[in-house]
Amino acid sequence: MSQVQPEHNINAYMQGLGRRAREAARRMAHADTGVKNSALLAIADHIEHGRESLTRANHRDLENARRTGLEDALLDRLELTSGRIAAMAEGLRQIVALPDPVGSVSDMNYRPSGIQVGRMRVPLGVIGIVYESRPNVTADAAGLCLKAGNAAVLRGGSEAIHSNVAIAQCIARALVENALPEHAVQVVEIADREAVGELLRMPEYVDVIIPRGGKGLIERITRESTIPVIKHLHGVCHVYIDEHADIDKAVAVAYNAKTQRYGTCNTMETLLVAEPVAQQVLGILAPMYADAGVELRGCPRTANFVSEVSPASEEDWSTEYLAPILSIRVVSDLNAAIDHIHRYGSQHTDAIITENITTARRFLAEVDSSSVMVNASTRFADGFEYGLGAEIGISTDKLHARGPVGLEGLTTQKFIVVGDGHIRK
Amino acid sequence: MSQVQPEHNINAYMQGLGRRAREAARRMAHADTGVKNSALLAIADHIEHGRESLTRANHRDLENARRTGLEDALLDRLELTSGRIAAMAEGLRQIVALPDPVGSVSDMNYRPSGIQVGRMRVPLGVIGIVYESRPNVTADAAGLCLKAGNAAVLRGGSEAIHSNVAIAQCIARALVENALPEHAVQVVEIADREAVGELLRMPEYVDVIIPRGGKGLIERITRESTIPVIKHLHGVCHVYIDEHADIDKAVAVAYNAKTQRYGTCNTMETLLVAEPVAQQVLGILAPMYADAGVELRGCPRTANFVSEVSPASEEDWSTEYLAPILSIRVVSDLNAAIDHIHRYGSQHTDAIITENITTARRFLAEVDSSSVMVNASTRFADGFEYGLGAEIGISTDKLHARGPVGLEGLTTQKFIVVGDGHIRK
Numbered sequence: 001m002s003q004v005q006p007e008h009n010i011n012a013y014m015q016g017l018g019r020r021a022r023e024a025a026r027r028m029a030h031a032d033t034g035v036k037n038s039a040l041l042a043i044a045d046h047i048e049h050g051r052e053s054l055t056r057a058n059h060r061d062l063e064n065a066r067r068t069g070l071e072d073a074l075l076d077r078l079e080l081t082s083g084r085i086a087a088m089a090e091g092l093r094q095i096v097a098l099p100d101p102v103g104s105v106s107d108m109n110y111r112p113s114g115i116q117v118g119r120m121r122v123p124l125g126v127i128g129i130v131y132e133s134r135p136n137v138t139a140d141a142a143g144l145c146l147k148a149g150n151a152a153v154l155r156g157g158s159e160a161i162h163s164n165v166a167i168a169q170c171i172a173r174a175l176v177e178n179a180l181p182e183h184a185v186q187v188v189e190i191a192d193r194e195a196v197g198e199l200l201r202m203p204e205y206v207d208v209i210i211p212r213g214g215k216g217l218i219e220r221i222t223r224e225s226t227i228p229v230i231k232h233l234h235g236v237c238h239v240y241i242d243e244h245a246d247i248d249k250a251v252a253v254a255y256n257a258k259t260q261r262y263g264t265c266n267t268m269e270t271l272l273v274a275e276p277v278a279q280q281v282l283g284i285l286a287p288m289y290a291d292a293g294v295e296l297r298g299c300p301r302t303a304n305f306v307s308e309v310s311p312a313s314e315e316d317w318s319t320e321y322l323a324p325i326l327s328i329r330v331v332s333d334l335n336a337a338i339d340h341i342h343r344y345g346s347q348h349t350d351a352i353i354t355e356n357i358t359t360a361r362r363f364l365a366e367v368d369s370s371s372v373m374v375n376a377s378t379r380f381a382d383g384f385e386y387g388l389g390a391e392i393g394i395s396t397d398k399l400h401a402r403g404p405v406g407l408e409g410l411t412t413q414k415f416i417v418v419g420d421g422h423i424r425k
Numbered sequence: 426m427s428q429v430q431p432e433h434n435i436n437a438y439m440q441g442l443g444r445r446a447r448e449a450a451r452r453m454a455h456a457d458t459g460v461k462n463s464a465l466l467a468i469a470d471h472i473e474h475g476r477e478s479l480t481r482a483n484h485r486d487l488e489n490a491r492r493t494g495l496e497d498a499l500l501d502r503l504e505l506t507s508g509r510i511a512a513m514a515e516g517l518r519q520i521v522a523l524p525d526p527v528g529s530v531s532d533m534n535y536r537p538s539g540i541q542v543g544r545m546r547v548p549l550g551v552i553g554i555v556y557e558s559r560p561n562v563t564a565d566a567a568g569l570c571l572k573a574g575n576a577a578v579l580r581g582g583s584e585a586i587h588s589n590v591a592i593a594q595c596i597a598r599a600l601v602e603n604a605l606p607e608h609a610v611q612v613v614e615i616a617d618r619e620a621v622g623e624l625l626r627m628p629e630y631v632d633v634i635i636p637r638g639g640k641g642l643i644e645r646i647t648r649e650s651t652i653p654v655i656k657h658l659h660g661v662c663h664v665y666i667d668e669h670a671d672i673d674k675a676v677a678v679a680y681n682a683k684t685q686r687y688g689t690c691n692t693m694e695t696l697l698v699a700e701p702v703a704q705q706v707l708g709i710l711a712p713m714y715a716d717a718g719v720e721l722r723g724c725p726r727t728a729n730f731v732s733e734v735s736p737a738s739e740e741d742w743s744t745e746y747l748a749p750i751l752s753i754r755v756v757s758d759l760n761a762a763i764d765h766i767h768r769y770g771s772q773h774t775d776a777i778i779t780e781n782i783t784t785a786r787r788f789l790a791e792v793d794s795s796s797v798m799v800n801a802s803t804r805f806a807d808g809f810e811y812g813l814g815a816e817i818g819i820s821t822d823k824l825h826a827r828g829p830v831g832l833e834g835l836t837t838q839k840f841i842v843v844g845d846g847h848i849r850k
Contacts, residue, residue: 029793222651226647412823
């Protein structure tokens with residue numbers, strides 16, 4: 001399965017996969033909500049009841065991975081523990097509970113010509129998902145794509161191939177049992193990297209590519225894809241503590257945004273503090289960060305207020321640490337804070353702490369990020385917290401989907417027109 | 426102006442343009458609606474009052490174009506008659522009347538955590554528009570981009586360069602008079618094709634590319650652009666006359682959809698007729714088309730009902746004629762009609778004529794085109810007819826904008842979150 005195949009075979013394999021996905025998508029597009037839900041529940045059951053065979057397949061992957069010397073962090077991600085298997089099933093059942101976006105009609109109005117014009121929400125079609133080692137993405141992504149009426153082509157890490165195929169078998173069984181197209185979810189079983197290359201060059205069969213993984217993967221896919229990509233690049237998130245901040249809220253949010261979890265994209269990486277409150281705020285926060293083991297890197301003004309701080313380099317301001325490191329800059333006012341965010345931020349999530357409504361209003365309007373917050377921790381930028389249900393990712397793009405992408409982001413809208421024999425004059 | 430420049434100069438020129446556009450976009454993003462409207466009215470005035478200098482600049486373009494032997498159809502498009510100048514001004518005044526989409530907040534709700542989450546509509550940022558000979562696009566596109574709070578980089582045909590620069594001067598004057606950034610609208614003054622190449626490779630400065638022109642231009646830009654493209658490829662539009670059609674409506678719509686205008690993308694190119702009504706419908710329609718000078722190309726079954734029909738080739742079914750030519754296929758039923766549309770259509774606009782609600786419901790749900798219609802002419806697929814106001818184009822893409830793209834399509838939504846010191850548990 002994992003040997004390199006001649007290129008024309010890969011091409012033929014991927015073309016076949018694409019063609020089947022396109023056919024399946026046509027049927028999925030108008031599948032009843034009840035049927036889709038029933039299939040999702042059946043996938044969850046098959047995953048739970050198939051725990052043993054999933055674990056067996058996963059052990060083959062783990063053995064291969066150990067043999068090739070995969071590092072421990074990746075081995076951990078690769079492992080399907082019984083907790084993770086249960087979580088996959090639970091995730092699918094949660095998707096069942098989400099409202100079906102497909103077919104919803106909005107803004108239907110009569111026009112002066114007499115025709116009625118509205119918009120109907122419809123599936124995107126075929127979604128290609130390229131991800132790395134976690135096999136649970138196979139179930140999550142498939143569930144979201146199916147509920148939104150799409151077909152999915154899934155290309156996980158080659159080190160997870162046996163686990164992914166085993167999960168795909170649970171999915172295919174459930175689809176067939178519910179008279180849905182078997183090929184609505186297909187896993188690319190060719191390990192060769194060129195298979196991804198082919199996937200990115202099949203606009204006739206694939207409508208959108210969603211990469212999930214590290215920056216290297218995302219950049220490669222964006223560069224190579226001839227198909228639109230919904231991507232999450234990175235999160236250099238800021239909290240700006242305004243001079244009109246409530247100090248207790250400022251401390252609570254700034255501490256939470258950095259320390260609640262270090263490795264997530266919505267973690268604060270740079271703290272901006274208005275000069276008038278810098279002494280007071282940093283006097284409280286610096287020892288708290290020190291206790292939590294957070295390394296502080298600051299601008300020269302920060303060093304006036306904090307002793308345990310090393311100088312931040314120009315590079316620090318645009319770095320996503322994903323680690324217990326924080327850069328701090330003391331700024332003169334709101335304008336300087338917004339300028340800093342525009343210059344160094346990644347348009348992911350940025351927050352202001354202030355009691356002043358005019359300042360809050362300006363921050364909300366002028367900061368051009370996928371999530372802009374007032375008096376709340378950047379850690380809230382998440383599909384579940386926003387009420388979208390499960391998310392397939394967080395988009396740092398501006399077009400189509402911005403911020404957490406849930407079911408709605410996997411659909412689009414078409415215009416519908418109803419007349420009574422109307423013709424254009 | 427039109428001589429080939431060394432490549433590094435083009436690069437530096439375009440980078441400077443991009444940088445200025447990005448700066449201007451930041452200021453445009455939160456410009457007041459009143460100020461934007463006042464600038465649009467001023468542009469309209471300057472265009473009207475500057476009629477003489479616009480005409481002079483246009484004459485230089487026309488002379489050059491005649492000298493290089495530009496064909497008559499293109500010369501006609503290039504010409505700025507006084508009617509067209511008045512129409513540009515009128516178009517801008519109509520944009521003033523449209524509601525400003527920027528800043529509108531929707532779906533603002535409390536979440537169980539206590540934070541409020543909603544979406545705010547915001548400009549896309551910098552929009553690059555690449556178009557061909559019509560100089561009036563310069564005013565139309567600039568007006569729409571400005572009203573939606575964006576900056577625009579406009580690259581018209583090199584043959585229209587003097588006209589475009591003259592229009593851009595009217596725009597710049599109006600912007601400055603209204604304290605808006607002068608560089609919110611910039612015209613690329615380098616004729617070299619490489620300038621477009623540079624524009625398509627500046628994702629740091631340009632957020633979206635909108636090409637307007639022939640299929641060759643669109644395909645080239647889609648292939649080369651590293652920036653998302655909102656494009657209109659082509660329209661192979663269908664009308665399907667169902668066996669339950671009201672014959673009068675069927676005849677009126679099928680005639681209108683073909684003959685009201687031949688050169689537009691929403692003109693019907695293929696007529697599908699259900700076998701049970703083929704004799705009756707084609708018996709009325711064929712002579713009407715013949716009178717209008719429409720050439721008919723049909724499937725073998727069509728020839729059973731129509732004498733003046735030549736055989737349609739496989740290629741005919743996917744051809745956008747933009748001319749008085751119509752392909753006709755007699756199909757057995759709704760399924761065959763939908764299959765045909767999926768196979769040969771371009772997902773632009775497709776209509777069914779039927780009195781049966783179940784058939785209509787299926788057609789609306791299953792045909793995956795940007796506009797799907799019941800008992801109405803495909804010619805209605807248009808921003809004005811849909812109530813969007815002026816359109817910057819019709820998108821045949823699925824992501825972001827589908828169908829006619831008006832002001833809303835030039836914006837996106839960000840999440841906004843308001844809390845009271847909320848932290849993630």
